[in-house]
Amino acid sequence: LGRSIVIEERYADVPLVDINRELMEWVVENLVKNAAEALPESGGRIEIAASHVPRDGVVEIRITDSGKGLTPAERRRVFTPGYSTKRKGWGLGLALSRRIVEEYHKGRLFVAWTEPGKGTTFAITLPST
DSSP states (O other): OOSOEEEEEEEOOOOOBOOOHHHHHHHHHHHHHHHHHHSOTTOEEEEEEEEEEGGGTEEEEEEEEOSOOOOHHHHHHTTSTTOOSSSSSOSOHHHHHHHIIIIISSOEEEEEEEETTTEEEEEEEEEBO
């Protein structure tokens, strides 16, 4: 993308989760690609973290960027098929990602945090085994 991007990874010990590896790799790749595209031309930071949330019985994956963030209206529509904040693209990546996580894996994909001009965190929760 011609940007200076720092990727930080933070992984805690987590229990196993029952996933289709290829599908979940695609979901994470899509979220990281979106995060990179949200960064300014000068670059920025992406953090990928995984942790166990015992009280909820889930493993949580968070992808946080220091990009442009989402407005409240964008946040409400971001998972709608055909909706995109980018000039090019079909607006299907997040809709399909959510469907893979929620319908196929019985998890959840949601915007955990966003602030215009500061960045966004997408979170995936998956039931632990």
